Amino acid sequence: MYLQRTRKVEQGDSGWYIGYLEDTNTVELYTYQLLKLKPETIQVLALPNDYMVIFDGKEVKAVLNENDEDIL
Numbered sequence: 001m002y003l004q005r006t007r008k009v010e011q012g013d014s015g016w017y018i019g020y021l022e023d024t025n026t027v028e029l030y031t032y033q034l035l036k037l038k039p040e041t042i043q044v045l046a047l048p049n050d051y052m053v054i055f056d057g058k059e060v061k062a063v064l065n066e067n068d069e070d071i072l
Contacts, residue, residue, distance in 0.1 A: 001019070003052065004051070018034065040055070040058045044060065044063070049066070
């Protein structure tokens with residue numbers, strides 16, 4: 001699973017895109033719904049725009065900054 005934060009958001013949108021590399025289906029969720037399903041994501045939701053976080057199960061495997069540099 002990965003989370004990527006984008007600058008291009010509508011009002012009321014957090015800017016986080018959540019996806020799975022092997023699945024192209026998308027679903028919109030409120031943050032509270034995401035936290036209920038995947039509570040471990042709370043540790044990264046304050047990251048700035050243009051960051052990406054890659055999870056392996058409940059573990060953060062990588063945090064990429066706006067230059068795609070792994071800062072973890």
